[in-house]
Amino acid sequence: MTENDDFRFEISLSVLNHLGRNLYRNFITVLGEAISNSWDAEAKNVWITIDKVNSSFIIMDDGNGMTAEEFQGKFLKVGYSKRKDGTYKTGSDRPYIGAKGIGKLALLSCADKVSVFSKTKDTDYVGGVIDNSGLDAAITSDMTPDQYPLEDLDFSLIDGLTHDHEHGTIIYFENTKEHIRNSIAHLRKLIAMTFRFSVIDENFKIHVNGDPVSVEDLKDLAGNTEFCWVINGYCDEFIKKFTGKAAEPIALTTTLNVSGFLATVKLPRHLKIDGTDQRATVDLFVNGRLREKNIIRHIPTQRILESYLYGQLHFNDMDAPGRDPFTSSREGIVEDDENFQSLLDYLKHTVLPHILDEWDKLRLDRGKEGDDENTGRATKKQRTVKSLYSQAKNEYKPENDDPNSDQVDTWLEELAPDAEFNISAYVDCFLSENLVRKYMTVKGVALSKPSETEVATWRQREQDRKGEANISFTIRKDNDDLSYLGMDHMAKSIEGNGDGGKNASLVKDAVNYKPVRNAVGHTGLLTDNAKTHLSMTFENIKGRIRNLLQS
Incomplete structure (x- = not known):
């Protein structure tokens, strides 16, 4: 050359x-x-x-x-x-x-x-x-x-x-x-998730085998959406289909030129698109086209909310003249793009913390599981009790067409706070008294004379009740004397073997605890004063029992 x-x-x-x-x-x-x-x-x-x-x-x-x-x-x-x-x-x-x-x-x-x-x-x-x-x-x-x-x-x-x-x-x-x-129905759902949400011209339609794709293809997802947050006044036909929502959409604002919505479903499985390996996620659209699926993966919270969350964010400024933040495959965003980082910062530091806290509150208000790690709002124990009551009450709800359905629902909601307190109190009572029984058995603690009389009284009373009920089988798993005693008598045996222990700390607390404990045991509804009394007294009892068990 x-x-x-x-x-x-x-x-x-x-x-x-x-x-x-x-x-x-x-x-x-x-x-x-x-x-x-x-x-x-x-x-x-x-x-x-x-x-x-x-x-x-x-x-x-x-x-x-x-x-x-x-x-x-x-x-x-x-x-x-x-x-x-x-x-x-x-x-x-x-x-x-x-x-x-x-x-x-x-x-x-x-x-x-x-x-x-x-x-x-x-x-x-x-x-x-x-x-x-x-x-x-x-x-x-x-x-x-x-x-x-x-x-x-x-x-x-x-x-x-x-x-x-x-x-x-x-x-x-x-x-x-x-x-x-994939089946045609499943393919329509995927197309609806990817394109129908992002239509920015009502004259643009996508048809599959002759039928137009619409929000109706996502009615299952819409019907199982529980809560929704809208950014900068966003609204579309899909949001209007949220028939299963438990609250009206909650408004969020930002100075970023971003709009869209974030929503949560009732159960994580509701995000799954049946028949496919796809699930609804929080997706980023630019000028109506999906540009980044599951944007939250860039800022994972490792909190349970992510299993319930999906939505759409529309950020058209990313496609401004002179900019090209999209990867060659067109399936993602170049991560160091300035606009993209601003969006991630907004989500990480403002939106997700806010939604996480609100979602937790809204779920707890409905008796549902929320964010277990948010112990500032409710302890894990309180959350478990709420969940237990929520599941149990469903067994008493009449059918929707029952004329008494609304009245029973009202009763169940009214009972919720008392039920949650009593369930927790009963668990504490069950554990504390049975742990003391095991302690006394291992230590060989003798019963006081008043306690022996108490055992005889309750054995005879139970025998009489069994006769009235025509029951011949054994009721109690441990049919020893201790199973017939409450905390007050066991405390006297442990700390004073009779009257000499009246001033011991566990005896005093057990005596104060007994009237309210009995009301709980008989499914009574407590006043606020009684709840406070039981909670404070029981904290002392738990401390004393921990000391016993450590010895």
Whole structure:
């Protein structure tokens, strides 16, 4: 070569593997690229037709379509960007979703053969066929793109589709069995999660096998949504479908130009999209397109709330002129992007702590499990008792069509605070008295004379009651004398063996504790003074029993 020779880049077809077939693994992402192209082409409708029997599917739109020159110079030109002249919106003022010009290569990743048919209102169909087996051979031979012409179109593939198709693009995918394994219903849910939420033009519809995808495809998720927080006044059709919510949406504000919602479901399993390996998460949308799924993974809280949380955040400022914060696969955000970091900071330091605390309170108010680690609001013991009562009360609820249903619900709610206190008090009583019994057995503590009289009285009373009930079997597991004694008599035996122990601390506390303890044992409802008395006295008793057990 001489110094006057022209040097130029030469790209091998193997680049299509790196930018297309091997870069896109998620079928929904592949659909997203085709739908994004339809959006940018001013389409009002996208029709997705799945043919599982023949392992194929079709994506058709009614967009502007392409001339032969546009198909070659734009669609087949890897890296061609609609924004290269500084234009960021379509003729109808839609924001362009495509940016890098490589998303179209995703289409190669989900079928053995891809046929592209396109026409404008003034031209006939143009296009070509990309056969992945032929492409593999060309890559193996290290061909350049200009050495690999596309195959001719087979118009029999789209018979019946072209009659009313005045303009737009049809893409036919052959042999796609692995990528359409989900049922149509499940696929509709995935599409609804990924696209329907993000529709920013009411004239843009996505159809699957003839029926438009809508929020109705997510009615299970909407019906199981319990609480909702909306950011900067956001509202959409999906939020209006929250029939299972236990409270009205709670408003959040921020100076960031962000909108959207965060919501929690009743149970973690309600986030699962049945029949798929997908679940609803907190997702980031930019100009109506999903750009980052499960954004919370960047700032994990390791708290139970994450198992219940999902939502959408819309942050269009991330797609401003001169910015390109999206990864090559279009499935994520470059993490050091300034706007993205501002959003993460807002979520981490403001939104999530606020929602975590409110969610915990709202759940506790409903008698549900909340955030066990929030011990400032309620101890784990208190939370467990609330949960136990909540589960138990459901066994007493009449059927919804029972005329007494509302009245019984009111009674159950009124009993909740007393039930929770009494359940906790009974557990404390059960543990403390049985631990003292075991202590006395191991230590061989003799019973005082008054205690022996008490045992005889209660044995006879129980025998009489069994006779009245015609019961012949043994009731008590441990039928020894100690099982008939309360804390007061056991304390006297431990600390004074009779009257001499009246001033001992456990005896005094046990005597003070007995009247209220008996009311709890007989399922009585306590006054506030009685609750305070029992709680304070029992703290002393627990301290004394801990000392006994340590000895």
